[in-house]
Structure formats: structure tokens, C-alpha cells
Amino acid sequence: MKAVVQDRYGAPDVLQLRDVDRPVPGDDEVLVRVRAAALNAYDWHLMRGDPYVARLALGLRAPRATVRGRDFAGEVTAVGRNVAGLRPGDEVFGEVDGTLAEYACVPDAAVERKPAGLTFEQAAALPLAGNTALRGLRDVAGLRPGQHVLVNGASGGVGTFAVQIATALGAEVTGVCSARNADLVRSLGADRVIDYAREDFTRGGQRYDVVLDLIANHGIFALRRVLRPGGTIILAGGGNPGRLLGAVGLLLRGVVLSPLVRGRVLPLVGPAPSKEVLVALRELADSGKLAPVIDRTYPLDEAVEAIRYLEEQRTRGKIVVTV
Template sequence: MKAWIQDRYCSADELELRDVDRPAPGADQVLVRVHAASVNAKDWHLMHGDPKLMRMSMGLRGPKAKIRGNDFAGRIEAVGSAVKGLHVGDEVFGETDGTFAEYACARAGAVARKPAGVTFEQAAAIPVAGCTALMGLRDVARVRSGQKILINGASGGVGTFAVQLAKVYGLDVTAVCRTRNVDMVRSLGADHVVDYSQEDFTRSEHPYDVVLDLVGNKSLSEFRRVLTPTGTLVLSGGGTYNGGTFFGPMSLFFQGRAVSRFIQHRVLELPAVVTTEYLTALGELAESGKVVPAIDRTYPFAETREAIRYLEVEHARAKVVITV
């Protein structure tokens, strides 16, 4: 099969399309013929080995996982001996390492059936971004109808899902984004939109019950300034952080851990976890039209480098999808 490979930490220009062996599924895995994959900020960070602290687990000189990509949608070609409920021929979507390839193996616990009313491209846009947004609102912040939420980075992959999910949960949504994305974010259902080039949201006189940060571009004290006395701040690690430091936006995590026991505000971290339960819930919302995966651009498989470069240089709004 063909796959996009990196041997060392590098730019998108240095990825190489090579012929490699087709993977074989383990007992708890399925082998999927990839029809579409999407690009995440996570792919960019892994490609560059950034922040440098993460190289302790990713690999010191180069990534242990050589094929980039995490999100996918496709059709099952083989199932492991311990897999139940999934069968050859099923159309599925989910998350695993190495999806910028013609085939990928994924744990059955990170795969769900693709709803018939959702395209492969739409399904591929959901896993990492959609699950992160769902987990952040429902399970980490534990939002309640009627609350006021501010989403910093509302036009990105996670942000576009977060805006829509917040409306599903009955929240009053303030979305922060750049000028060119104001109309798009408003079209997703945001009640109020702040153009960060014109206004500093940390100077707002209207406090929020929840602040979901997807950028990491403000200090902990600035975020806390716009919270109600018992409000919740959810930190994601900074999806649009430009790289170049040892800790990167993870420094906010460390600060939050240090002060959380001494303040009334809840300061929480948002991991990116993809499960069948999350995927199924998001798939149902997508098929019903309550949540629509927002796709900025679609690229053919041969132009994967260009897709990653677009995300990195142009700060793509919503999701960038690759068709395989």
C-alpha cells in the first residue's frame, strides 16, 4: 500500500509517499480501507516533534510512528479474533495512528459505524475534533442548559464542533475568532462573536460560567478574569500554537495544577480521547443535522503535503479533509 512517511521531525515538504506493507489487525483491531482522513493540529505537532517535551514519549530523534494522520473513515477489510459487533464490509469511522495511508488498523474501541446519511468526508472530520469538543463540554466542564460559555478558537476543528454542541446543550455561546471567520462561526449558531483583532475578550464585563480555551494564547490570570466566581476554565493545550518552545502551551496546564487547589475556579485539562460511545453520539447528531462537520477544504491523497501545509500556514478554519 501507499502511505505518507516521515523518518525524522520535519516540515510537510519532507514527507515522502512510499510503498509499505499493508498492516495486519491485532486481536482487538479492525483493518480499514481508508476512504477519507482529516488533518488535525495534532498531526502538525507530531510531525515537528513539538513541544519538545513531548519527544520523551514520541521519540527523541524522530517519531516512533512513521505514518502521520489520526482521523479516518472507510470500509472494514478484516477483523481481529476478539472483535465483536463489527464485520467485513461495514462502513466505519474512528481514530488511530497512520491514517494518511491506503489502509490502517484501529482498535475496535475507537471505531464506530458510519451513519448512512453522513459522507466519508464528513465522518473523517469528526473523530479527534468532535470527541475532544464533546468530552470538553459534557464530561469535563459538565455544562448545563442556560450557562454562558466563551470558546476561544471557535473557528478551528474542535471549536466548530464545540460551538454546535454548546447550542445542542442549551448554552449561550460567545465565540472568539479572527475577522475572516466571523460569519462562518455565526452560521454555526454562536450567539455572540468576538473578533480578536478588534477586541480583547479578557476585558469583557460579562462573566462566563465556562471558558473553553483551544488556543493557549492568554495567561491563566487573563482567562480567570472573565469567569464567574465559581466558573470553570477548560484548557486544551492550544490547537493553533505555533511551536518552538520546550513546554509550549502545556505551561498553562502546569500553572493550572499549581493554583487550582487555592482558588474557587475550576481549572481543568482537556485530553483528546476517542471512543466508540463518543463517535456514535456524534454520528447520530451529524445524521440528524444538529451538528454538521464544517469542512474548509478537501485535498486528494497525492496532495497530503499541501493539506498539512495549508493547516499550518493559512490557519485553516474548520476541518481539512484528504480523500484517499
């Protein structure tokens, strides 16, 4: 089968489209014929081996898992003997390493039937970014109807989902983005949009119950100025939190600085894939409350260009590779 692989860390040029062996599912896995795979910042961080501390788990000189990609949507072609509820021919989506390929093996706990009304490309855009937005707002912040939430980075991959999910949870939503994306963010449900080039939201008069920071372009104490007493700041990556520590640095910032803030500072670092979350995302999509925003699509043989575009540009929503 064809797959996008890498043998060393580096820029997008380390990625190559090659013929590799088709994976064989284990007892608790399903084999999926991949139809589409969405890209995330996770992919280019792993491609570069960034942050360096992650190489202790990923491989010191080169990644142990050589096939790139994380999100997917496709069709089940085989199931392990312990898998119940899925069978060959089912259309599914989920999250697992190695999806920039024609086939991928996925643990049963990380795959679910895809939303009926979404294309494979749209469904592939949901898992990792949707998981981050849903976990951050619903589970970590405990967002409740009537609360005010600010999404910093509202037009990006996670941000476009966060605006819609916060709206579905009954919150009043303020999105921070560029002027060119303001109409998009409003169309997703934002009650107010701030153009970051014209206004610094950390110096405005509005206060929020939840601040979801996806960009990391403001310090904790700047974010604290707009937080209501007892509110929550969620640090969900974005930007470049440090090539040495990366997300671990976010975790440390949250632990050290939280006592100095009049609310909670909680890092959201790589929430694990979950069947429960995939079901929740499917139900939101099927109800019309969640619609993926796709910036561009690329064929598999242009996956290198797709990752280069993701890394270098400010994308609107998601980049998807079709297989």
C-alpha cells in the same frame, strides 16, 4: 499500499508518499480501507517532534510510528476474531495513528459505524476534534442548559464543533473569531460573536460559566476576569504552549494557577479515543445537531501541501485528505 511516511522530525518536506506493506489486523482490530483522513494540529506537532518532551514516548531522533494521520473514515475490509459488531463492508470512522494511507488497522475500541448522513470526508473530520470538544464541554466542564460558554477560537477545527455541541447541550454560546468567520460561527449556533481584532473579550463586561480556550493567546488571570464565581476555564491547547513541554506545560499551568482563580482551571490534554464518544458524535450528526465544517480537501499525493497549509494558515474548520 501508498502511505505518507516520515523518517525524521522536521518541516513538511520530511513527509514522503511511499509504497509500504499493508497492515494485518490483530485479534482485537479491524482493517479499514481508508477513504478520507482529516488533519489536526496533532499531526504537525508529531511531524516536528514538538514538544521535545514528547519524543521520550514518540522516539528520540525519529518517530517510531512512521505513517502520519490520525482521523479516518472508510470501509471495513477484515476483522479480528475477537471483534463483535462490525463486519467487512461496514462504513466506519474513528481515530488511530497511521491514517494517511490506503489501509489502517484500528483497535475495536477506537472505531464505530459512521453517521449515515455524512460523506466519508465529513465523517473523517469528526473524531479527534469532536472528541476534544465533547469531552471538554460535557465531561470536564459539566456544561448544563442555560449556562453561558465562551469559545475562544470558534472557527477552527475544534471550535466549530464546540459551538455546535454547546448549543446542543442548551448553553448560550459566545464565539471569538475573526470578522471573516463571524457569519460561519453564527450559522453554527453562536448567540454572540466577538471579533478578536476589534474587541478584547477579557476586558468586556460579560461573564461566563465556562471558557473553552483553544488559542492560548490570553493568560490565566486575563481569562479569570470574565469567569463567573465557581466557573470553569478549560485549557485545550492551541497556539504554541512551549516547544519544550507543550501540553505538559498546560497541565502544570492548570495545577499551579487553579487555586488563584475564583473557579476551576482544567487542562484537556489529548483525550483518548473512545467508542462511547464516537457513538455520541454519530448521534449528534444523525440528529442534525452536528455538521463538520471543511475548509479544503486534498488528494493523498498532496498531503504534504495539506499539512503545510494547516500549519501556516488560520483554517476554517477542518482540512481533509481523500484517499
